[in-house]
Amino acid sequence: MALIRTVLVVSLLVASGALPTGTAAATTQQSEAYAGTHIEFETTSEAIANYSVNGNTVFESMKVQSQSGAESRGDVQAGVGLSAVTSITGAALSLESQTEASATVTAESGATMEAHDNSRGILVVRSDGESQYVTVNVSGSAETESESDQRVVVTNENGAEGTFIVVGDGEVTINDQGNVSANLESNGKLVFRSYSDGRNEDDEQKEQLISEGKAAAEVYVMQKSEQGGELAADVVQYGEGTTVEVTQQTEGTVQMTADRSQQEGKIIITSVSEQAISSVEDLQVTVDGEAAAEASSYSDLEGAIGSDTSKFLVRQQSSAQASADVLVAVNQFSTREITMSEDGSDSEDSDGSGSDSTDSSDEEMTATDEDRGTTATNGPGFGPVVALSALVAVAVLALARRRSSKH
Template sequence: MNWKALVVAVTLVVSAVGTPVAAAATTNAASGQSSAQAQSGTYVSFETADSAVVDYTVNGKTVVDRLSVQSTSEAKSQTGGELGLSGDAGFSGAGLSLASSFDASTSATIQSESGAELVAHDNDRGIVVVKANGESHVARFNSSDGSEAEQASEKRAVITSDDGATATVIVVGDGNVTVSDGGNVTAMAEENSRVVYRQYEGERNDSEKQQERMIANGTAVAEVYVQAAGDAASDADADDSDDSDSTPTATDSPTEDSSEEAKERSADVVRYSEDTTVEVTENAAGTFNATVERSQSEGKVVIMSVSEAAFENAEDAEVYVDGEAAAEASSYSEVQSATNDGETSKYLVRSSSSAQASTDVVVGINHFSAREVSMQSGGDGGGAISGGQPGFGAGVAVIALVGAALLARRQA
């Protein structure tokens, strides 16, 4: 027998078999590396790694270092039904993939293999909205080292980090939140519900706590963050990539202000209600216009967080609904009363605990379906009807011009 020939033959066979195995291992490793995608916006940065969003950072602070989502049925099978209590072990989120990024929008959309959708918003509060999309889901928020979590109500939990930053997890619709022995927060959302994450630079003030309650009970259906590049280190483009599939959206409109700051002004729109849409039609230094539309007639609240760098004298803002001046309220209860088919819409101005200087303008719209909402700077001598055109869109501009003509005739 020719032993040398046999050895050579065996060597060739082993080499031939081993090569594709090694190649497959290399391919799998490369695939595993590419599954982790980093996102960095003006305010928010994070990574998607296989089955979780990790190191979620807002304004340089991390309160939650891991966010994972799984269908309720699968999560219960993994943990033996002990969701959110002492049985944190065993929970494994579904696979995630990045559908859209901060490169083209003020929001990044992440799809879960379980059918849920996560939308991270690049705004000062780093809001994340988890949409259940027709099947009951569980969202798990793992607190960062040194953070502590406590339950504020059946639908809200608060996480506080050792550097003073805080975050709130809110269930909108049917569901609840629980805090585990390890300090992690589990939110269970039914088929048509959503889970909301909001982060703050420090302790939440009373106004922000009230806003959280309104989000949880469905009174507040959307937020708009009016921002400028001057608020943070980088700019943010507010073109919306999610409006077509009814996810929280971000929209930006060009302005006539020629300053560099105005060119980078944006409006990030966060939607908490499936049947609510917000379209921003003007976003200038002293004028902000948007169309708010709902399929149901009952009144609701829209919250506008306004940066001083993006909007002049927001604390003295004047608010118009369909070209008519809304009444300024003195409390949240007045704003909520206006939504119960009140005689007029009302708004409330409150300071924000934002990392940047900003003001919250909370608007209670008395009824729907489509309403044109305008906010004008109060620092221009009260000339809200002339020049800035209160209201959004061409239709409201005509109403405003007619109103101005009538006013001039009466004064003549």
């Protein structure tokens, strides 16, 4: 049974009681809370608070404010470096909408914050046309490391890690208080990805693809709850003018439609649970029905962009959250249909035997129809052959009688 995802808005003190797992919790202040399978958080009047992924609190609070608003309030002095931006008055927030696997928080500054209920707990802050400042307070025991002006890594004392990544125009850094600050231009995004079991080289490669704008979207096909059950899909959009929709997720097959307003090829990162794709040993990937070639490395995968052939790269996950990551480099874009199947069968096959299953059933039906026709002809009824024979016999008999009467 899927965990219940609800929103609770309270302005009165509510006594804590027994609440079902996955429900929103009440607080003494006016607030909104979200609890899903993987993520939990609250929104206070000006911040996202206690953002938790897979049971680990990955940061204590996040605030966003337009750059013009922060400067007019005196929170940020003109000409100072980003590291000096340690505290801002956050814009008022509202938990605006929810889907099966995500929640959207809107800010009065014009920014949106999309929280995705997947194993990475991805959070995307979009400036949406107006330059923004973002400040994030990490826990006091966490360590921060700046890898570039596009990436900052936070490591918690339990070993869980998280990365803040800037996509588009902007910058992220460690501020003077040891927390995280970012400025985003009008088209910029700040992406947070969490790693409960630690971060590896493959994770770093994916982060680079996202930061450089080469990854247009990230798709998760997973179970709706930790107790199992039906599959759900979550799509994180990174690229402008890009939409990805999962049109089918069944055991052994995942199918999605990707559309971009620009022709330039991009990479789609897909994480599939073992309930969706149990084995990637014989994984087949097609783009618009044409087989994609398997890439040997990330650089080989990137080389497919703008080439004549789409490619895919498979990376096994050691985590129990997913069986594998499948990265598909679509060489050129318009509207493309991408299909992944663990044995090369098409999306209509349910028994894993490929298209031969449909052909054989057609042959069986044809053979059965022919058998029925033969039975009808040779049986006790008057089939077309029997009727014709009877007419011929009557004509011969009539002719014989005429000749006999003449003689």
